[in-house]
Amino acid sequence: MARPRASADDVKLRERLLLAAEELLRTTPFEELSLREVARRAGVSHAAPYNHFPSKDHLILALAQRAAHLLDQAMHEAMAAAPDNPADQLVASGVGYVLFARRHPALFDIIFHHEPPEGCGPLEEMDPAFQRLLRAVTNLGARPPTDAQGILSDAVFAWVHVHGLAVMFIHGTLNRVPFDEVALAREHCRRLLQVLAPQLAT
């Protein structure tokens, strides 16, 4: 029989470790994340995490899944705050994506920069966000809904661009470009819209 205490405490420390790690990532770049420091912050000894995660990479994987969910949520909120028409919705999703990356660089990094420990297909955790993008692209109506291939192409095109924007912001590559970040993000997303659905462009 399953011991309620065991599983209860299990979840408790596991959760505490994840929270400590997220807290740490708020001030520490992802590359410098230390398992021992996480344990320290969770108030346990350096090997305690190994009762809940087989390795550091597994802890990171769990963090990546959570971070991907937060990213999806950020996109959702950005879209909810925007006018309810296909054009503004798509732009909002893109801007939400890059602003999340800007605000939580370590969390964003961890989503894409983690080495999947074993098997576990690449980036399944990004699916919700990508599905959201796919819907936004479909709603543009630039292609017949039956043209799944074309819609996929468009969505990938948008994703790639917005992702490039995000990582270049994070790593400061665009610092010498004399544009404000959010303005640049908006401009690029509007331009993307113009590519994907010229008839909706402003």
Place this chain on the structure above:
Amino acid sequence: MARPRASADDVKLRERLLLAAEELLRTTPFEELSLREVARRAGVSHAAPYNHFPSKDHLILALAQRAAHLLDQAMHEAMAAAPDNPADQLVASGVGYVLFARRHPALFDIIFHHEPPEGCGPLEEMDPAFQRLLRAVTNLGARPPTDAQGILSDAVFAWVHVHGLAVMFIHGTLNRVPFDEVALAREHCRRLLQVLAPQLAT
């Protein structure tokens, strides 16, 4: 007076270390680059590098500069191998960029993922490649050559997209998309061309 032997040997080991590091990066991801392993491969003891680089980050910085030069060269060669018209030249530069990233992931990573040790403005080493892109965009003739602002915007737009493509390839984010990589790169670059210079699109 400057001692010829000193500077000669200086260059010799410094160069050997850089070569060993590049050799190592051909089979090892950038995050796992170890200063001690580099020293080992160069045939010196673990602290010898500190006579030529104040820290590991400085060695990495030097590597980043070299890698940026290689990237610029790769773009140059890709353009030289393409038909000599503005449209094909721009596409070739983009495809060259992402194929370099694909072929030398660690070298590409190190260009953008390195923490500048101190001061040393962000990504000056990317300047030659970016200037190359700027020229290619200018040659499209989509904007009057006097419109420096607009041309810069266009170049940044292209750079951001191609960069996104590169990092997503490297980190396997696009693995589940059912497209061949080089085909996808070509398609995206042609589409970029269509954005920047509609009159030249095929």
Place this chain on the structure above:
DNA sequence: CCTCCCATGTTGACACTGTCAATTTATGGT
């Protein structure tokens, strides 16, 4: 030609990391 100097390289140490084996602890089921 001899001597001294100093840049280069070596050795050993320190603090830190991820990981594992052995051990202690404590709690739920019998």
Place this chain on the structure above:
DNA sequence: ACCATAAATTGACAGTGTCAACATGGGAGG
């Protein structure tokens, strides 16, 4: 009350970046 067992601790090992102390050998000055 006792035992089995999951969970946590302790201690170790190999590896890392970095620094201080030491060794060495070849050019410069006499």
